[in-house]
Amino acid sequence: MIESINGKHETVNFKDHNAFKLYLNDEFENYPEHWHTPVEIIFPLENHYMVSCSNIDYYLKEGDILIITPGTLHRITAPKSGLRIIFQVDLSFLNMFKDIESTISMLAPAKLVTHETMPSIYETARELILEIQKECIEIRPLCDAFTFAKITELFILLGRECLNSSLMFDVTPSKQREYTEKFLNICDFISSHCMEDLTLDDVADRAGFSKYHFSRLFKQFTNTTFYKFLNTKRIAYAENLLIDPGLSITEIAYRSGFNSISSFVRMFKALTSYTPTAYRKLHQS
Incomplete structure (x- = not known):
């Protein structure tokens, strides 16, 4: 999956001038510690997945969602079989929106979204990712606009949950x-x-x-x-x-x-x- 890496820095090669990349990963391949500027979303569909972000270990079960923020060092350990969505997106298009950059920084280095950690938004977040997956596979008209609308909705959802769920x-x-x-x-x-x-x-x-x-x-x-x-x-x-x-x-x-x-x-x-x-x-x- 990693196409271009120098030292620990991965350059994500977006296709056709897009600013996002979705990959249905079923490979038995571990990825060494690396970082990149796009945000990364990992969503196991079958079997588990092990991810370490800034020395914090996450054991992802089927259906769990992990949001890895830009610039975070992370490594991935895959099981011998399984299937997971790996979605990378350049969030610079969101900089036009007030508060969004600060909200994203609140998720650093990574945010785990599950039934247990964020029960009030989990199902909505899951459906948003599955909608993005379907759109990217079918390549419908206005696919790019649809995808960016859904990713914006996802980060608004995450940001509001973080702001509302804790007394900072x-x-x-x-x-x-x-x-x-x-x-x-x-x-x-x-x-x-x-x-x-x-x-x-x-x-x-x-x-x-x-x-x-x-x-x-x-x-x-x-x-x-x-x-x-x-x-x-x-x-x-x-x-x-x-x-x-x-x-x-x-x-x-x-x-x-x-x-x-x-x-x-x-x-x-x-x-x-x-x-x-x-x-x-x-x-x-």
Whole structure:
């Protein structure tokens, strides 16, 4: 199934300019630890499947759904027989929708959807994936539009369930909704302005909190620190710029919000396992 891999980075080769790929996998083949930028959905139809995401092991039974978020290191162990849907999709088309990127980050590194873990949405999520499978097999008119509509519906469903099913903040229930909306907006702001000179003090002030209170609430909401979240967005922005051979590494570093080439290279390698130059070569080969 893995067609193009360099080190641990898989380049997903979408066909006919599509941004999604569905594969009915019945192979007895294990896939080594790797990562890719599209999201991946694994849905066993027959037999089980073993998946490890960022050192968290998932035992998938028939009908279980595993959503693996972009950039997550994962490996797959297959049984000697079985059948599973593996669906990969580039979610960049969803960036036009407010809150969606921040919502997807809440699923990281992976989200298991089963009767037990998400009983209120499981059947709907299952039907959405099966509808996508049928559409891709039959290749009906407007197949691409149908598929993207269903994948959008799926991630809205997942996002709302994550937001509604847990109390993210150690505040009163009446404050949960207010804080959730505020931090979704803050995450969107950081994503849109990550290439600018953002500081913890500035963003905390924008949110209306002291930087210490903001840092604690931000960690509760995103499960990461403000600066790690900011740098992750900056590196993702830099990855797109690196595809353009006309831009120098130094120019990309400053365009992405870094104050020096050394800090850019260090952070890029820490988050992707590649230097910017090596990453560029992956996309030029």
